[in-house]
Structure formats: structure tokens, C-alpha cells
Amino acid sequence: MELRKHKKIILFGLVLSCGIIFILAYFLSKSFNTIVNVMIISFILSYTLSPIRDTFIIKFKVSKRAASILVILLILGIVASCIIVIVPALFKEITNVSNIFDNISNFMDEVFRKFNLNNSTVSNVVYNEFLERGNELWVTFTENSVDNLIGFSDNIISFAIIPIVIYYFLCDGNKIYNKILLFLPTEKRGLVKKFLYNIDKVLTRYITSQLFLSGLIGVLTFILLVVLKVKFPLWISILNAILNIIPYFGPIFGAVPAVIVALLDSPIKALWVIIGMFVIQQLEGDILSPKITGDSTEMHPLVIIVLLLIGEKFGGFIGMVLVVPIAVIIKALYDDINYYLF
Incomplete structure (x- = not known):
């Protein structure tokens, strides 16, 4: 009798909690979405970083809290280094962004002069259209960057809580899980x-x-950029790896940056x-990714x-990052349900 009463109290508490959550979601949808995000x-991030924590525990023989x-200090150090080193340099280079269009214009002029295309109506139309589209893309990119920066600054306090x-x-x-x-x-x-x-085994x-594939692509990108003497090879390689x-x-x-x-x-x-x-992409897309990703998920590359x-x-960039892990979880659940229940 007491056990049944206890279960009813728990059930009532769950229903009440769900009701409060939905009410808050209705009246404070923006704030609620921020909290959920x-x-x-x-x-x-904690799930992804847990192998590094376990490595620190074994290697340095420290407690879970210390690890x-x-x-957290390692990740914050990397992020701070990126902000301190990259951001000022990028702002400095953005002031020279007009050089991109000047360089392209000079290059096109040289090609036109070399192949005697200056008097061609079609080539001139293509040339002007190319420059016009380039300017439109740059203006759109600038506007979106400003909007994203404003949106990030509005939620900066919320995102500052993430490390905690x-x-x-x-x-x-483990305590929360139990x-x-x-x-x-x-x-x-x-x-x-x-x-x-x-699920944990397959997802891990x-x-x-x-992570292995991203690290390998990052190293190949770094070698390429160093050989070609492109600026910021380390940071572009890290971004490409991510x-x-x-x-x-x-x-x-x-490849875009x-x-x-x-x-x-x-x-x-x-x-x-x-x-x-392009060569790196072909190596990754045709040889490495189908083998590594396909074997780890046991899914056909076409399905991926x-x-x-x-x-x-449905989710833009974030959707592309999360859709395969979600599919891996669903597949693991499906296999387990088939095995244990049928």
C-alpha cells in the first residue's frame, strides 16, 4: 500500500514537473530554448571530452574532479589562444579584403589580354557579372557575420555557463545517470x-x-598550406579539422577559408x-571516409x-553534425530491441 502511494506521489511529481516545464516553454520560449541549447x-561536449578525462585520470593518476x-582548462586555453591570436589578425586582414577583388580583377585582365578577349562581348558580360556576384556575396557574408555576432553577444552569459x-x-x-x-x-x-x-559503445x-579522420585531414591541410605559404596555416587547418x-x-x-x-x-x-x-577531399571522400565512417557506423555511405x-x-550546420550520431543511436536501439524483445 505504501509502495503504491509512493509511486503515485512520484508520478504526480513528474506530471507536475512536465506541466511547469511546458508552461515555462510557452511563456519564456526564447529563454527556455537557450537553456535547452x-x-x-x-x-x-562532455560526452566527447570524457575519453580525454579518462586518459588524464590514468596517465596523471588524479581524481575525476581534478581530471x-x-x-576544462585545456579547452578554455585553446579557445582563448584562438581568440587572442586569430581575431586581431583576421580584423587586420579584413581591412585588406578589397585586395581580393583587386587581385581577381588584375588576374582576369591579364587572362583577357593574353587570349585577346577584351573585345569579346560575351567575355566582358561574364567578367562584369562575376565581379558583381562577388560583391553581392561579400555584402551578404558581412551582414550575416554582424547578425551572428550580435546574436552571440546576446547569449554570451548563457554560453559562459557551458564550461561549468x-x-x-x-x-x-554517473551519479546523474544512476x-x-x-x-x-x-x-x-x-x-x-x-x-x-x-549505444555508448557504438557512439564512442x-x-x-x-576525431581520427578530422585530425588526419587537419595535418594534410597544414602541410598543404605551409608548402603554398598561405597565411594562418595552423588555424585554418584546425578549422578544417573541426x-x-x-x-x-x-x-x-x-576549403572556403x-x-x-x-x-x-x-x-x-x-x-x-x-x-x-580537392585532392584532400577526394582522398577523404573516396578512400578514408567510406571505410572509417562506414565501418564505425555499419551504415552504407549512401545512407550517410x-x-x-x-x-x-532541418538543422543547417548543426543538423549535419548531429544527424549521423542520432542515426547511430536509433540503429543501436533498433538492433537491441530486435535482439532482446523479439
Whole structure:
């Protein structure tokens, strides 16, 4: 009798909590979305960083709290270094962005003069249209950058909390996990633990494979940029490695900053960067990614490409990053349900 009463109290508490959450979501949708985003981002980052925390625990023989602090300090140090080193340099180079269009214009003039295209109506129309589209793209990019910067500054306090939330996830993740399991019936906890264990195993394999692939692409990009003497080779390589988390499409996104920076020097250098990045993309897309990503997820490359297109349609860049891990989780659940229940 007491047990049934206790369960009713818990059920009432859950219903009441859900009701309060939905009310808050209705009246404070923007603030609620920010809170949810902070929690989701913190959980994903803490889950990704947990292998580094475990490595610190084993290598330095420290407690979980100390290892978590070391991980947070490491990430904050990397972010601070990027801000201190890259941002001032980028603002300095942005003042010279007109050089890009001047270099392209001079290059096109030289090509036109060399092949006697100055008197061709078609070539002149194409030339003017190209410059006009380039200016439109730059104006759009500038406006979007300003809007994104304003949006980030509005939520800067919320995002500043992320390292603290990550710390607690890294330190007390197991405690939170065990507390959540208490809401389940005793006889179901073992089955749920098996489900979550298998999801964790598959997801860890996928994340490890993507980090390895991203690191390899980052190294290849760095070598290419150093050989071609492109500015900011280290930071562009790191950015390309991060973008490469998106299978197949990542190298395309990562090539854009390298090409833009190369254009500050000359169109010829930008052309060589395009060729080099294309070779890296072919290596990644045709050889490495199908093998590494396909083996880690046990999905056909065509399925992954379709998932990426769906993720981009519904969630943009974030959707492309998250859609494959979500699919991995759903696949692991499907396999487990088939195995344990049917």
C-alpha cells in the first residue's frame, strides 16, 4: 500500500514537473530554448571530452574532479589562444579584403589580354557579372557575420555557463545517470542499462573514428598550406579539422577559408589551394571516409549522405553534425530491441 502511494506521489511529481516545464516553454520560449541549447551543447561536449578525462585520470593518476578541471582548462586555453591570436589578425586582414577583388580583377585582365578577349562581348558580360556576384556575396557574408555576432553577444552569459555545466557532467555524470535510472521500474533497469551500454559503445566508436579522420585531414591541410605559404596555416587547418566532423561535406566547407586567405595574396595561389584541397577531399571522400565512417557506423555511405542532406535541410550546420550520431543511436536501439524483445 505504501509502495503504491509512493509511486503515485512520484508520478504526480513528474506530471507536475512536465506541466511547469511546458508552461515555462510557452511563456519564456526564447529563454527556455537557450537553456535547452546550453544543456544539450554541454552534454555533447562532455560526452566527447570524457575519453580525454579518462586518459588524464590514468596517465596523471588524479581524481575525476581534478581530471575534469584539467580538461576544462585545456579547452578554455585553446579557445582563448584562438581568440587572442586569430581575431586581431583576421580584423587586420579584413581591412585588406578589397585586395581580393583587386587581385581577381588584375588576374582576369591579364587572362583577357593574353587570349585577346577584351573585345569579346560575351567575355566582358561574364567578367562584369562575376565581379558583381562577388560583391553581392561579400555584402551578404558581412551582414550575416554582424547578425551572428550580435546574436552571440546576446547569449554570451548563457554560453559562459557551458564550461561549468560540462565540469559537472564530467564529474557527476554517473551519479546523474544512476539517479535517472531510479525513475524506472526495477525489473527494467537492467535492460535499459544494456541498451545504453550498446549505444555508448557504438557512439564512442563513431566519435573516435571521426576525431581520427578530422585530425588526419587537419595535418594534410597544414602541410598543404605551409608548402603554398598561405597565411594562418595552423588555424585554418584546425578549422578544417573541426568542419571535417561532418562526413563528406566537411572538406568543402573547410576549403572556403583557405581559398579566401589565399586570394589575399594572388588568384594563382588560391587556384593551387583549390587543387590541393580537392585532392584532400577526394582522398577523404573516396578512400578514408567510406571505410572509417562506414565501418564505425555499419551504415552504407549512401545512407550517410542522405542523412546529411536531411540534417542540413532541418538543422543547417548543426543538423549535419548531429544527424549521423542520432542515426547511430536509433540503429543501436533498433538492433537491441530486435535482439532482446523479439
